[in-house]
Amino acid sequence: MVDYACRHAVDRERWGMFTTEEEIVMTVRGDHAVVIGAGVGGLLAARVLAESFARVTVLERDALPPEPVPRKCVPQGRHAHALLARGGHAFDTLFPGFTSQLIDRGAPSCDVGSGFQWVLSGHRFALSPSGVRAIGASRPLIEWQLRTRVCALPNVEIAEHTSAVDFAGDRAHRRVTGVATRRRAGRALGEVVEADLVVDASGRSSQTLPWLEAFGCARPAEDRMTIDLAYATRHFRRDPADFDGRLGLGVGATPDHPRAGVIIAQENGTWIVTVSGYAHDEPPVDADAFTAFAASLPAPEFGRFVAEAEPLDEPLRYRIPTTVRRRYAEVPLPEGYLPFADTICCFNPIYGQGMSVAGVEALALRDCLRDGVEALAPRFLNRIRRGLDDTWTMAADSDLQMPCVAGPRSTRTRLANAYTVRVHRAAVTDPRVGAQFLRVINLLDRPTSLLRPATAARVLRGNVWPRPVPEDTVRPSATPGVRRGERIAEG
Known part of the structure; x- marks a missing residue:
């Protein structure tokens, strides 16, 4: 076994981080675990594995x-991310004080009902406390702080510039016993890192399915949706008076106007502005066209802000052609292998679910490891199934509202989307409906909570009683997006 070192030591005094190693309670279930990928999912997995394995090695290319x-291998990290309320709770459970440290590092925090304006399905939610808090931290800050906390664990090592190229093991008996690796420099091709357990957190671009097939495993069935989504991001200087002191604005897409956008206050006195569009409504990266695209959203203050605020960089675009859920629970996996986080399910990023789902999965993995490592994968996958069902279905239903998204629209999907629009309409005048919806999208409550008799009655009341419609819910004239194949100026 190669003795890797964590090669990104930080100036702890400068960053106000820990002066001692993290303390964890260990019940050793094995000698060595390997994690593929040092993204958010891989780091969360490493934290949990450190309680059950004498050593944990994280491989990162x-x-x-x-x-x-x-960083280079996380291009989506430059765009807006959200640590949902349930994800924040999971992070705090695994790393006590995690969200408080984000705030200490300058990340703003607010109640998502009173400190953040929502315009969904063209309806402007009433501003009112919801009891659900959000943190405006960038993806690089969240990942860096996770990495710093994981590196403080005495039995975890991170191997940079190290790619996993295959699984090693007993193929006749379908058992993974390590990972063949390639290092950029200083190591030979095919060096095997032996392990009692390999956790695959290689993410959206995972290449491990052919490796599993070599062990005689059938490919898991996939729920795959072609969403043809693109989004573009620009940063602006933040003034505390912007948006009357609120910490952001979220505007959802609608079937007749498949564009969305979010403005979120972040650390270092900045705003991050991400706009997105489906199919031909691809957001441009030319600065003037980006401003015009922002002005087409059904919240006039969104466009005004982008036009008037001081930009700190040029727009940058990222594309998500598909979302996918791999049904690993339905196929027998080799012993010693466990898929995790985005390797199992890649969500539409505009809903901000990925990091929080990874946090919930980490807590589930921790619980499963308390019962040992035998049959770990089926126990873990069964434990997270219902939560993934809910989260995937919420995102898929929302995407299927867009006519350009291909996929079966069942009666359940059509009814769910019709009801969600009515929830959004009721939230204009009923903060309690809005608060319950915010609890659902923050993964604190199941979507079925919106159907409870008391909430359903308020939704009905909010859709029957006449009320004035605020002027700001009227959509301005749309501007054309960038169509595929057109020559565009990249920022």
Whole structure:
């Protein structure tokens, strides 16, 4: 076994981090565990595995920066991310004080009902406390802080510039016993890192399915949706008076106007602005066209802000052609292998679910490991199934509202989407409906909570009683997006 080191030591005094190693309670279930990928999912898995394995090695092909800045292998990290309320709870459970440290690092925090304006299905939610808090931290800050906390664990090591290229093991008996690796420099091709357990957190671009087939495993069935989504992001200087002191604005897409956008206050006195569009409504990266696209959203203050605020960089675009859920629970997996986080399910990122679902999965893995490592994968996958069902279905239903998204629209999907629009309409005048919806999208309550008799009655009341419609819910004239194949100016 190669003795890897965590190669991104930080100036702890400068960043106000820990001066001692993290303390964890260990019940050793095995000698060595390997995690593929040092993204958010991989780091969360490493934290949990550190309680059950004498040593944990995280393999990462990228160079890991010593400060909270975007990195090459996480291009989506430059765009808006959300740590939902349930995800924040999971992070705090695994790393006590995690969200407080984000705030100490300058990440703003607010109640998502009173400190953040929502315009969904063209309806402007009433501003009122919801009891659900949000943190405006960038993806690089969240990942860097996770990495720093994981590196403080005495039995965890991170191997940078190290790619997993295959599984090693007993193929006749279908057992993974390690990972063949390739290092950028200083190591031979095919060096095997032996392990009692390999956790696959290689994510959206995972290449491990053919490796599993070599062990005689059938490919899991996939729920795959072609959403043809693109989004573009620009940062602006933040003034505390912007948006009357609120910390952001979220505007949802509608079937007749498949564009969305979010403005979120972040650390370092900045705003992050991400706009998105489906199919031909691709957001441009030319600065003037980006501003015009923002002005087409059904919240006039969104466009005004982008036109008037001081930009700090040029727009940058990222594309998500598909979302996919792999049904690993339905196929027998080799012993010693466990898929995790985005390797199992890649969500539409505009809903901000990925990091929080990974946090919930980490807590589930922790519970499963308390019962040992035998049959770990089926026990873990069964434990997270219902939560994944809910989260995947919420995102898929929302995407299927867009006529350009291909996929079966069952009676349940059509009814769910019709009811969601009525929830949004009722939230204009009924903060309690809005608060319950915010609890659902923050993964605190199941979607079925919106159908409870008391909530359903308020939704009905909010859709029957006449009320004035605020002027700001009227959609301005749309501007054309960038169509595929057109020549565009990249920022």
